[in-house]
Amino acid sequence: MLVVMRHGAAENDIARVVEAIEDMGYEARPMPGHQRTTVGLVGNDGRVDGSRIAALAGVQEVIHVSKPYKQVSREWKAEGTIVPLGGGLTIGGDEVVVMAGPCSVESEPQILAAARAVRESGAAVLRAGAFKPRSSPYSFQGLGLRGLELLARAREETGLLIVTEAMDAEGLVPVAELADIIQIGARNMQNYSLLRRAGRAGKPILLKRGLSATIQELLLSAEYILAEGNPHVILCERGVRGFDTATRNLFDLSAITVVHGLSHLPIVADPSHGTGHRDMVIPMARAAVAAGADGLLVEVHPTPDRALSDGAQSLYPEQFDQMMKESRPIADAIGRKIAEPAGVRA
Ligand code: PEP
Ligand code: MN
Numbered sequence: 083m084l085v086v087m088r089h090g091a092a093e094n095d096i097a098r099v100v101e102a103i104e105d106m107g108y109e110a111r112p113m114p115g116h117q118r119t120t121v122g123l124v125g126n127d128g129r130v131d132g133s134r135i136a137a138l139a140g141v142q143e144v145i146h147v148s149k150p151y152k153q154v155s156r157e158w159k160a161e162g163t164i165v166p167l168g169g170g171l172t173i174g175g176d177e178v179v180v181m182a183g184p185c186s187v188e189s190e191p192q193i194l195a196a197a198r199a200v201r202e203s204g205a206a207v208l209r210a211g212a213f214k215p216r217s218s219p220y221s222f223q224g225l226g227l228r229g230l231e232l233l234a235r236a237r238e239e240t241g242l243l244i245v246t247e248a249m250d251a252e253g254l255v256p257v258a259e260l261a262d263i264i265q266i267g268a269r270n271m272q273n274y275s276l277l278r279r280a281g282r283a284g285k286p287i288l289l290k291r292g293l294s295a296t297i298q299e300l301l302l303s304a305e306y307i308l309a310e311g312n313p314h315v316i317l318c319e320r321g322v323r324g325f326d327t328a329t330r331n332l333f334d335l336s337a338i339t340v341v342h343g344l345s346h347l348p349i350v351a352d353p354s355h356g357t358g359h360r361d362m363v364i365p366m367a368r369a370a371v372a373a374g375a376d377g378l379l380v381e382v383h384p385t386p387d388r389a390l391s392d393g394a395q396s397l398y399p400e401q402f403d404q405m406m407k408e409s410r411p412i413a414d415a416i417g418r419k420i421a422e423p424a425g426v427r428a
Contacts, residue, residue: 083122083132083135083144083146083147084122084123084144084145084147084157084158085099085103085120085122085123085135085141085143085144085145086118086120086141086143086144086145087118087119087120087121087140087141088118088140088141089142090118091118091119091140091141091142092140095138095139095140096112096119096140098139098140099135099140100112100121103121106130106134107125108123108124108125108126109123109124110122110124111153113159122152122153122158123135129146130146132144132146145157149301149344150298150302151298151304151305151345152305153305153309153313154301154305154308154345154346154347155301155345155346156343156344156345156346158346161346162174162342162346163346163347164348165314165315165348167243167263167286168243168262169241169243169424171206171207171243171421173316173348173350173376173377173421174348176417176418176419177418177419177421178378178413178418178420178421179206179207179350179376179378179421180204180206180207180377180380180406180409180420180421181205181206181207181208181209181245181263181350181378181379181380182200182203182207182208182378182379182380182382182402183196183197183205183208183209183382184196184209184210184381184382184383184384184392184396185210185211185214185354185381185383185389185390185391185392185393185396186210186211186212186214186222186224186225186229186392187210187211187229187232187233187246188225190235192383192384192385193210193233193235193236194232194239195384196236196383196399197236197239197240199382199384199399199402200382200402201240201241201242201423202403203399203402203403203406204406204426205242205402205406205423206242206243206421206423206424207242207243207244207245207263208233208236208237208240208243209245209265209379209380209381210229210233210244210246211224211246211265212224212226212227212229212230212233212247212257213226213229213246213247213248213250213257214249215247215249215269215270216391221391222390226253227256229246230246230256233246233260233261234260237262241423241424241425242423242424243262243263243424244260244262244263245261245264245288245379246260246265247264247265247266247267248261248266248276249267251275251279254279258284258285263285263286263288263316264280264285264286265288265290266280266288266290267290268290268291268292268293268295268320271290271295271299271300271303272292272295272299272303274306277303277306277307278306278307278309280310280312281306281307281308281312282310282311286314286315287307287312287314287315287316288316288318289304289307289315289316289317289318290318290320290352291317291318291319291321291322291334291337293322293323293331295322297337297340297341297344300341301317301341304317304347315347316347316348316350316376316377317345317347317348317349318349318350318351318352318379319333319334319335319337319349319350319351319352320352320379321333321334321352321355322334329356329358329359329362330355330357330358330395331355331357331358333351333353333356335351335366335370336373337349338351338370338374339373342374348376349375350375350376350377350378351366351367351373351375351377351378351379352378353366353367353370353378353380354381354396355395357395358395359394359395360386360394360395360396360398360401363380363395363397363401364401364405367380367409368405368408368409368412371409371412371413371416371418372412372415380397381396382396382397382398382401382402383397383398384399386398406420
């Protein structure tokens with residue numbers, strides 16, 4: 083439920099609404115706005131009787147949020163959320179943020195070469211996993227803490243921000259310390275205890291859609307993070323399990339517009355995991371920008387044929403450069419701009 087206060091409502095009136103909500107056994111979230119303050123009621127699992135609140139001084143109206151997710155919904159907050167990422171870079175506004183790099187951190191020369199290449203072509207954020215969720219326990223599992231150190235080196239040298247995955251509660255601590263954005267992977271989208279911890283981690287969260295998750299389930303998972311007090315969530319469409327083996331996943335472009343309709347949170351597209359084949363990545367990246375994605379998450383490797391994970395879907399640096407060049411006029415055509423990397427922005 084949302085309590086909309088009258089324009090210019092007194093602090094006292096707002097305090098009385100908060101008190102009444104707490105008295106009813108729920109939590110109150112006052113949200114001061116440009117025009118008026120709204121007070122959100124959270125902690126309910128069904129419809130709440132709002133008549134007592136509606137009768138209080140200074141209350142203009144009481145709105146019942148019809149969706150099962152509350153704080154992530156457009157009903158709760160009409161204007162799009164702009165998430166600050168660091169170094170003046172934001173996502174969710176006019177700029178489309180490109181996050182690029184290898185699937186995994188493999189070695190110092192590999193991650194530095196990848197970082198330099200994607201920086202050179204204009205990426206703003208470096209992606210790479212140090213903790214890797216692999217289908218087989220015998221596959222490369224990532225460099226762990228050493229991988230995080232190498233990412234820090236790459237950031238130092240290139241100025242790129244870092245997005246990297248936290249796989250469990252233990253890994254979340256060092257990842258939250260180092261990363262500018264914490265990635266929660268598809269396999270963990272419904273790991274609710276991890277989501278709650280991510281909500282308390284103090285960094286923006288990139289939440290990937292689960293392997294077979296509906297959009298509603300994705301939004302409910304995001305709600306866990308917001309419910310813990312972290313409003314800085316970026317959703318990610320990375321394809322869902324389909325029946326056709328022509329692509330690794332079924333890349334759901336329509337999720338971008340569906341999410342924009344239902345939620346104020348930004349959404350990025352991952353055409354690498356979405357398709358599984360490098361030759362399909364550029365066309366789908368172009369399509370995602372055209373569809374209004376707030377960013378792209380793309381795998382790029384200096385030598386994809388020797389990659390320890392996801393080589394087949396990793397772009398060669400030249401292909402990434404081409405992707406960037408082709409994406410800029412598409413962003414322009416819909417009144418947006420591909421975000422510049424930090425050094426260029428400053
Ligand atoms: C990744 O980004 O490398 C990754 C493991 O992605 P997902 O969780 O979408 O499979
Ligand atoms: Mn990958």
